[in-house]
Structures are given as structure tokens and as C-alpha cells.
Amino acid sequence: MDTETAPTTDHVSDERTLPSWGLVVLAGVVSVVVLSPLAWMVYAGLRVVGAGGAGAILLRPRTLRIVLNSLVLTASVTAASILIGVPLAYLTVRTDLPFRRLFTVALAMPLVIPSYIGAFAFASAFAPRGEVQSLLAPLGVESIPGIYGLGGAVLVITLYTYPYVFITTRAALKSLDTTLVEAARTLRHTRLQAFRRVTLPQIRPAVTAGALLVALYALSDFGTPAILRYDVFTRAIYVEFNSFGRDTAALLSVVLVLVTVAILAVERRSSGGERVSSTRGHTGSDARVRLGRWRWVAVVPCLLVAGLALVVPLAVLGLWLVRTSGAASLRFGLEHVLNSVGVAAGAAVVAALVALPVAHLSARDGGTLPTVFERASYVGYAVPGIVVGIALVFLGSQTPLVNSLYGSAALAFPLLLFAYVVRFLPQAVGSTRASILRVSPALPEAARSLGRSPLGAFRSVTLPLIAPGQIGGAALVFLTTMKELPATLMLRPAGFETLVTFVWRAERSAAYGSAAVPALTLLAVSAVSMLVILSMEGYHVE
Amino acid sequence: MSNRTHSDTEVSRGDRTVLELDGVSKSYGDERVVEDLDLAVREGELLTLLGPSGCGKTTTLRLIAGLETPDSGEIRLRGDPVAGSGRFVAPERRDVGIVFQEFALFPHKTAAENVAFGLHELPADERDQRVDELLDLVGLTGHRDSYPDELSGGQQQRVALARSLAPEPQLLLLDEPFSNLDVDLRVEMREEVRSILKAAGVTAVSVTHDQEEAMSISDRVAVINDGRVEQVGRPERVFQHPESRFVASFLGHASFVSGVIRGDYVDTGLGKVPVERVHGLTDVYDGAEVDLLVRPDDVSVAAVPDIRANGDVVHRRFLGPNVFYRVELDSGDVVGCTHNHEHEVPRDEPVRVELDADHELSWFPQGMQAVPEDGRLDGRDAPSDDDESVGAPADGTDGSPPDLTD
Numbered sequence: 001m002d003t004e005t006a007p008t009t010d011h012v013s014d015e016r017t018l019p020s021w022g023l024v025v026l027a028g029v030v031s032v033v034v035l036s037p038l039a040w041m042v043y044a045g046l047r048v049v050g051a052g053g054a055g056a057i058l059l060r061p062r063t064l065r066i067v068l069n070s071l072v073l074t075a076s077v078t079a080a081s082i083l084i085g086v087p088l089a090y091l092t093v094r095t096d097l098p099f100r101r102l103f104t105v106a107l108a109m110p111l112v113i114p115s116y117i118g119a120f121a122f123a124s125a126f127a128p129r130g131e132v133q134s135l136l137a138p139l140g141v142e143s144i145p146g147i148y149g150l151g152g153a154v155l156v157i158t159l160y161t162y163p164y165v166f167i168t169t170r171a172a173l174k175s176l177d178t179t180l181v182e183a184a185r186t187l188r189h190t191r192l193q194a195f196r197r198v199t200l201p202q203i204r205p206a207v208t209a210g211a212l213l214v215a216l217y218a219l220s221d222f223g224t225p226a227i228l229r230y231d232v233f234t235r236a237i238y239v240e241f242n243s244f245g246r247d248t249a250a251l252l253s254v255v256l257v258l259v260t261v262a263i264l265a266v267e268r269r270s271s272g273g274e275r276v277s278s279t280r281g282h283t284g285s286d287a288r289v290r291l292g293r294w295r296w297v298a299v300v301p302c303l304l305v306a307g308l309a310l311v312v313p314l315a316v317l318g319l320w321l322v323r324t325s326g327a328a329s330l331r332f333g334l335e336h337v338l339n340s341v342g343v344a345a346g347a348a349v350v351a352a353l354v355a356l357p358v359a360h361l362s363a364r365d366g367g368t369l370p371t372v373f374e375r376a377s378y379v380g381y382a383v384p385g386i387v388v389g390i391a392l393v394f395l396g397s398q399t400p401l402v403n404s405l406y407g408s409a410a411l412a413f414p415l416l417l418f419a420y421v422v423r424f425l426p427q428a429v430g431s432t433r434a435s436i437l438r439v440s441p442a443l444p445e446a447a448r449s450l451g452r453s454p455l456g457a458f459r460s461v462t463l464p465l466i467a468p469g470q471i472g473g474a475a476l477v478f479l480t481t482m483k484e485l486p487a488t489l490m491l492r493p494a495g496f497e498t499l500v501t502f503v504w505r506a507e508r509s510a511a512y513g514s515a516a517v518p519a520l521t522l523l524a525v526s527a528v529s530m531l532v533i534l535s536m537e538g539y540h541v542e
Numbered sequence: 543m544s545n546r547t548h549s550d551t552e553v554s555r556g557d558r559t560v561l562e563l564d565g566v567s568k569s570y571g572d573e574r575v576v577e578d579l580d581l582a583v584r585e586g587e588l589l590t591l592l593g594p595s596g597c598g599k600t601t602t603l604r605l606i607a608g609l610e611t612p613d614s615g616e617i618r619l620r621g622d623p624v625a626g627s628g629r630f631v632a633p634e635r636r637d638v639g640i641v642f643q644e645f646a647l648f649p650h651k652t653a654a655e656n657v658a659f660g661l662h663e664l665p666a667d668e669r670d671q672r673v674d675e676l677l678d679l680v681g682l683t684g685h686r687d688s689y690p691d692e693l694s695g696g697q698q699q700r701v702a703l704a705r706s707l708a709p710e711p712q713l714l715l716l717d718e719p720f721s722n723l724d725v726d727l728r729v730e731m732r733e734e735v736r737s738i739l740k741a742a743g744v745t746a747v748s749v750t751h752d753q754e755e756a757m758s759i760s761d762r763v764a765v766i767n768d769g770r771v772e773q774v775g776r777p778e779r780v781f782q783h784p785e786s787r788f789v790a791s792f793l794g795h796a797s798f799v800s801g802v803i804r805g806d807y808v809d810t811g812l813g814k815v816p817v818e819r820v821h822g823l824t825d826v827y828d829g830a831e832v833d834l835l836v837r838p839d840d841v842s843v844a845a846v847p848d849i850r851a852n853g854d855v856v857h858r859r860f861l862g863p864n865v866f867y868r869v870e871l872d873s874g875d876v877v878g879c880t881h882n883h884e885h886e887v888p889r890d891e892p893v894r895v896e897l898d899a900d901h902e903l904s905w906f907p908q909g910m911q912a913v914p915e916d917g918r919l920d921g922r923d924a925p926s927d928d929d930e931s932v933g934a935p936a937d938g939t940d941g942s943p944p945d946l947t948d
Binding site: 440442443445446447448449450451452453454456457460461464465 | 607608609632633634635636638639640642643644646648649650659660662663705706708709
């Protein structure tokens with residue numbers, strides 16, 4: 001790269017601008033490709049509208065009920081997650097709660113458990129004639145509150161998504177400059193007033209960011225409402241899709257995307273114009289709030305949340321494992337694990353590579369176009385997996401060349417990987433971008449002043465420094481791909497089973513016993529990749 | 543470095559121009575950061591760009607390094623254009639080294655690896671030898687295997703210096719090189735860096751907003767204001783004979799005492815000042831109104847009986863070694879002066895301020911910004927006549943009077 005000629009001032013070139021243009025083109029291609037399924041989806045939806053059937057479908061009482069159900073579910077889960085996540089974050093960061101480190105880990109752990117496995121466990125534990133009732137029956141308890149319907153869905157989804165709020169709020173509280181709170185106290189504010197007027201405005205953007213993730217998850221969750229029999233968008237789309245109501249599925253998908261866009265708009269409005277102190281906080285142990293005799297009382301909610309979210313599914317899965325009453329038709333084997341790990345690793349590698357130009361451009365070149373590209377790469381994350389799945393199925397079935405190959409593994413695997421990358425690219429972009437931002441721009445500049453080409457400077461200086469962030473991002477993509485259910489169900493080649501689809505089939509055929517091993521395996525692999533993420537990002541539990 | 547060879551014909555040191563900036567301009571959006579800037583740097587000298595923050599000095603440095611592209615104008619290194627006129631030489635091909643403000647040491651490389659970074663074209667043994675040489679030059683032989691985060695601020699700066707000197711650049715740029723150091727260390731490193739640069743024999747351009755730093759390390763100082771060079775020259779010369787009120791005020795506390803030339807003296811609120819004590823002033827300007835530049839150490843102040851007084855103390859600030867007074871003269875001008883604290887002058891007392899400078903004073907025509915080197919009134923640039931406000935005492939930088947007494 002930097003060999004042939006000794007540096008001479010005679011050598012004139014425009015190479016300073018060249019790679020930058022190459023990067024723009026590369027990032028542009030990535031964003032267009034990533035956006036294409038969604039564009040196709042909208043096109044398909046509009047065609048239905050054009051054909052005149054749209055009004056009838058949209059105004060059906062069932063459609064209206066689905067919209068309402070989805071909104072109620074999303075709003076309830078988001079509110080509940082904030083109510084659980086923020087106080088728990090405060091307790092573990094700012095107070096002298098006993099076993100803080102243990103609770104910090106335990107309260108973040110539910111993120112590792114896919115909500116449909118939680119739903120599955122809760123359903124079998126709390127259903128009429130489920131595990132819990134059979135335990136209580138000898139005591140004369142005739143019935144327990146039902147798990148099916150809205151209440152159960154809100155409970156389960158909240159238990160597995162509140163960690164988004166918990167983690168983002170913790171991060172904000174940890175970086176909060178505690179002298180701000182101290183300043184408020186000296187200005188005659190009680191601790192509560194100081195929290196409301198100083199702490200809360202400072203952590204609000206973080207809470208909002210976490211709540212947005214929760215809302216998007218709740219709206220797009222497919223497995224949980226299906227298992228807990230609550231009629232929402234994703235369930236209706238899947239049912240229509242499987243019963244050849246493809247127009248209806250397409251139209252509902254477009255409406256679901258519109259609702260998603262509305263949620264993003266609400267978040268954008270509520271997080272605009274924040275002024276957050278950028279100074280690094282110093283949270284000494286003496287700065288912690290002393291809970292006094294409430295110290296042990298505060299343990300109760302922590303135990304309750306962690307217990308419900310972690311112990312219930314583990315206990316239920318353990319119970320099935322012991323009973324081993326698997327159905328003969330469902331033989332679980334090593335190939336399921338390998339299939340899962342294989343596609344997840346593939347998606348992780350592709351996402352990490354594709355993320356690099358987008359992230360680098362947006363981190364280093366804050367112009368309009370780079371920002372547009374970066375935002376475009378985020379669209380797939382907000383779009384529910386089931387919509388991405390449907391879009392790609394449509395794309396496949398309506399393109400002659402693709403159609404001829406449809407169903408064959410040669411096409412299905414790239415399509416499946418593509419769906420994963422569309423969905424989870426932002427995780428890789430975000431992580432890579434953050435790590436590029438942490439590298440001072442003076443470092444590659446210094447390398448260039450010492451005789452390296454732009455590419456040479458990137459390779460010898462930037463790349464080694466951002467590698468941990470890239471690996472962390474890839475691990476995150478790996479983890480979420482492992483857990484992904486709807487797109488996998490729709491796009492997998494015939495006969496291709498992963499851990500997730502296996503669990504799903506077992507649940508559908510009520511062969512609970514067969515689900516225990518794959519579900520526990522899934523949890524174990526997820527937990528390991530979570531550890532990789534935490535160690536790569538230098539996240540110290542404190 | 544001192545024995546670096548030039549294949550070109552030998553030209554005596556000090557005369558050869560290494561770097562030229564010719565009418566260079568640079569804007570970001572609507573904001574004009576560097577405007578029509580001219581500058582020439584000679585072989586072997588250390589020139590400092592001195593100016594307030596936001597004056598465009600760092601941008602100028604980045605333009606020279608090739609990290610920014612000028613909108614217009616030309617930059618030449620040893621006569622060859624490297625930017626402008628449709629040419630642009632990439633930073634890695636300019637043979638220009640930089641010491642960054644935050645040092646920009648590669649955190650994943652040891653001190654020795656950092657220094658070796660720019661020597662990638664040398665064979666391994668020559669590279670090692672050169673690294674040893676430079677670590678020795680900056681006195682860090684014992685830290686060759688330390689990572690940047692294991693080094694102190696001063697050590698990091700030495701590594702940064704060694705790294706940029708290693709490939710023997712024809713020009714070294716230093717961007718606010720001392721601003722990331724503690725105050726105590728700063729003074730020490732100034733001496734250190736200057737002697738390392740001189741030992742290496744490198745031509746260097748540094749950038750700072752600290753006038754004391756600029757005065758103490760530079761061979762020449764270029765004072766920059768609003769993206770233009772206001773004055774270039776030896777530090778003593780620029781300090782004693784500023785060519786503009788901006789330069790006068792930026793290089794330390796400056797009071798401007800108004801006066802009228804009457805024959806062979808200037809009649810001022812400080813009394814009659816003979817014209818021969820004023821630099822470049824003669825009695826041909828008889829009748830002209832001028833402002834004399836008075837530094838706090840050019841005047842003495844003493845409490846006197848009312849009749850002999852020529853002003854009142856309106857402000858007094860204790861500074862430790864001495865006291866800074868601001869005296870309102872009966873003529874209306876305000877003069878700042880420093881004084882040994884043994885001679886206590888009470889506030890609101892009538893005092894007598896006397897001029898006891900042992901050097902020629904500088905003067906400015908009233909209502910005009912600049913005075914040319916030769917001091918001819920008729921030869922001036924068209925003055926911005928309606929700009930009356932500058933005739934008032936510019937009390938700009940009264941931050942650090944004690945720095946000026948030397």
C-alpha cells in the first residue's frame with residue numbers, strides 16, 4: 001500500500017477524497033439493499049389498496065380489534081417496564097442495597113431468555129390444570145388467575161423486556177455527575193425534589209431510549225401473544241399468511257409498519273432538545289443513598305422480579321427435563337444446535353462486515369448523506385420480524401428467477417441470512433459506530449502524517465482499536481439471531497430445524513417434554529454470547 | 543537530524559524558505575476561518591502562530607499538514623505547491639510531522655512502537671537504531687516498552703515528539719503542544735521541547751494562545767487575528783513595537799495614553815514626553831493626535847500631595863510579588879501599572895504616575911488601527927476612519943500584568 005515511492009511533494013493526487021467517495025457508495029448500497037424488503041412490502045400493500053379490497057379488510061371488526069389490542073399491549077408493557085426498570089436501576093446504582101452486584105446481573109439476565117420461552121413456561125405453570133394449580137389443588141385452591149389474554153401477555157413480555165430500560169437507565173445513572181445532585185441538595189431540595197428536578201431530566205433520554213426498545217419489541221413480538229392467545233398484529237398476519245390470505249397479510253403488515261413509525265415519531269418528539277451534562281460522574285460509595293432500615297425491604301422487589309423472570313422458566317424446564325416424556329415424532333439432536341449456531345454466526349459475520357462502512361462514514365463524516373444512510377440501516381430493526389419475513393417471501397414468490405429457486409436451500413439460506421441482517425444490522429452499526437467515535441480522529445491523522453495512506457492508517461490504527469466493539473456488535477447479532485422466531489419460521493428451507501423452530505413445534509404440538517432440552521440449550525448458548533458481549537465492551541458490573 | 547543531507551545546492555541556513563502560505567483562505571459553511579493568509583517559514587527556525595481561540599491558527603496548521611484543503615490560495619513546501627492551484631498532496635506524502643494537542647499516541651502500541659510507526663519503510667535494524675536514537679534524544683530510553691496510558695503527561699509528549707521527528711520531516715507542526723500539561727510541567731516542557739527541536743535541527747511551526755509560551759520558545763512569532771497575520775517578527779520586537787492595537791493588547795496589558803504632538807514633545811496626561819523617546823516619531827507630525835502605548839512596567843505610581851498629583855487610583859489588585867493599580871488620569875485616560883508592594887498606594891488617593899520606561903514607546907494614530915513600520919503618517923493604509931471607538935483606552939487583556947515584567 002505504501003511502498004513504491006518515497007514521499008515527494010511532487011506526487012499530486014486526489015486520493016484524499018477518493019476513499020471517502022468509495023465509502024459513501026458502499027454505505028449507500030448497504031442502505032438501499034437493507035431498505036428494499038420494506039419498500040417491496042409497501043408496494044405490495046399499495047397494490048391491494050389499488051385493487052380496491054383495502055377498505056373492506058381494514059374496516060373489519062377483527063382488524064380494528066387487532067389494532068386496539070396491539071396498542072394496548074404495547075402501551076401497557078412499556079409503562080410496566082419503566083415502572084419496574086427505573087426504580088430497580090436506581091436501587092442498584094444509587095443506594096446501599098445489599099448484594100448490589102448479584103442483583104445487577106440477575107436483573108439484567110432475563111434479556112437472555114426469549115419471551116416466547118418465558119410465555120411457554122408461564123403458560124404451562126399457570127394455565128388451568130397447569131403445574132401451579134396441580135400443586136395447590138390439594139390445598140383446596142380451585143382456580144388461579146388466568147395466564148391467557150392481555151394480563152398474561154403484559155406480564156410475560158414485561159418480565160423479559162424491562163431489562164432494556166433497566167440497563168440504559170443504569171448506564172445514565174452511573175455516568176450522572178453526582179455533584180449535580182449535591183448542588184441541588186445545597187440549594188434546599190429534598191432528596192425527592194432533587195431526583196425529580198435534577199436526576200430525572202438527566203436520565204430521561206436513557207429511559208426513553210430503553211422504553212423505545214421495549215415498545216418496539218412488544219409490538220413486534222410474535223411468539224408470546226400466540227402462545228398466550230392474545231390477538232395482535234403479528235398473530236393475525238401469521239394466520240392470514242398461512243391460510244393464503246396474502247393480501248390481508250400484506251396490508252396488515254403495512255399498517256403494523258405505520259404504527260411502528262408512529263411510535264418512533266413519538267419517541268423522537270419526547271427526546272428532542274435534551275441538555276445532558278457530558279462531564280464524567282464520580283459516584284463514590286459515600287454518594288450512595290443510605291436506605292437504613294428499608295435496606296432489606298428493598299431486596300423484596302428485586303427478588304420478586306428476578307425470581308419470576310428467571311426461576312419460573314428454569315423450574316418448569318427442569319421439571320420437564322426430569323419427566324422426559326418427549327413425543328416420539330420430535331427427536332432432538334445435535335444438528336439443531338449446529339443449524340442455530342451456523343445461521344447465527346453467518347448473520348453475525350455478515351452484519352459486522354456490512355456495518356463497517358455505514359458506521360465509519362456516519363461517525364467520521366457527520367454530513368446529511370451519512371446520517372441518512374445510518375438511519376436507513378436502523379429501519380429494519382424497527383420493522384417487526386414477521387414483516388421482514390413476509391416481505392422476503394413475497395419478493396421471492398413474485399420474482400420469476402427467484403421463484404424458480406424458491407424453497408430450495410440454495411436460495412433459502414441467503415434469504416434467511418438477509419432477513420437476519422436486515423433486522424439486526426443496527427446492533428452491529430451502533431456498536432461499531434460507538435467504538436469508532438471513541439477513537440480520536442487525531443490518531444488516523446497522526447498515522448497519515450507519518451506516511452500511511454488512508455487505508456493503511458485505518459488498518460494499522462483504527463481497526464485494532466475498534467475490534468472489540470466490532471466483536472461485541474457481532475456477538476449481539478449472534479445472540480438475537482439465535483432467538484429470532486417469526487422470520488426463521490417463514491423463511492427456513494423445508495426440513496431445516498433450529499433450536500427455536502424445534503421449541504416452537506414442540507409447544508404447538510403440546511409436546512412440552514421435547515422442548516426442555518432445546519430450550520435449555522438455547523439459554524446456555526445465549527448466556528455465553530452475553531458474556532462475550534459484556535467482556536468485549538468492558539462492562540464492569542458494579 | 544542535524545546531519546541531514548540535502549541533495550540540492552547548499553543555501554545558507556536562515557535564508558531558505560521551507561514553507562510559504564500565499565493568500566490562503568478556508569471557510570466552514572458561512573464562517574471564514576482563515577482569510578487571505580500569507581506566511582513564510584525559514585529553514586531551522588521555530589515560528590509560533592499566536593492568537594486568541596477561534597482565530598484560525600489551528601486550521602492554518604491543519605491546512606499545512608494536508609488534513610484540510612484550502613478554498614483558495616497556495617501552500618508551498620520548499621517551493622513546490624502542495625495545495626492550491628488544483629493540486630493537493632496527501633498528508634502522508636508531504637513529509638510534514640505533527641505533534642497533536644492531545645498527543646494522539648496510538649494506545650495499542652508501546653512507546654517504541656509509536657516512535658517506529660513512521661519508519662515502516664526502513665529495514666528492521668535501521669528502524670530499531672533510529673527508535674533508540676530518538677528515545678535517547680527525548681530521554682525515555684527506560685520507557686521503550688511502556689504503553690501510553692502508563693506514561694505521565696510529560697512523557698507522553700516526549701514520545702509524541704520523538705514519533706513525529708523519527709521520519710526526519712522537513713517541517714514539524716505542534717498544535718498547542720503544552721495545553722494538555724499541568725501548569726508546573728508546562729514551563730519545564732517548554733525549555734525541554736525547544737532544546738529537543740534545536741538539537742534535531744528541525745524547522746517547526748507551533749500554535750498557541752499563550753503569549754508567554756510563544757515569547758519563550760519561538761525564534762519568531764506570528765500574531766493571528768480573525769484568520770489573518772497581524773504581525774510577524776522576533777518576540778522582543780513584536781512585544782516592544784506592536785504594529786496594531788490588537789497585537790499590543792494581546793501580548794500583555796496595554797494602556798493607550800492620548801496626546802498631541804507639540805514641537806519636540808508629546809503633550810499627554812502623563813506630562814510632556816520627548817518625541818525622541820517615541821519610536822519613529824519626529825516633530826514633522828506637529829499638531830497630530832496620537833496614542834502612546836504604555837505597559838504596566840513602563841510607569842511608576844506614588845502617593846503625592848494633591849497639587850502634584852495627575853490622577854486617582856480607581857482599582858487596586860494584589861498579585862503577590864507586586865500590586866496592579868489602575869489610575870484614572872486627570873486627562874481622562876486610564877493607565878494600568880504594576881508596582882512593588884512595599885510602596886503601598888491607598889485606593890481613592892491622589893497619585894502621580896510617571897513614565898520611567900527605559901525603551902522607546904510605541905504610538906498609534908488616534909482612531910486608526912495600524913501604524914506602518916517606518917512610521918510615516920502619509921504612507922498609511924487607508925484607515926478605517928469612522929472607527930472612533932478604538933481611540934478609547936483599550937483595556938483588553940489586563941489578566942496577567944506580572945507576566946510582562948522582565
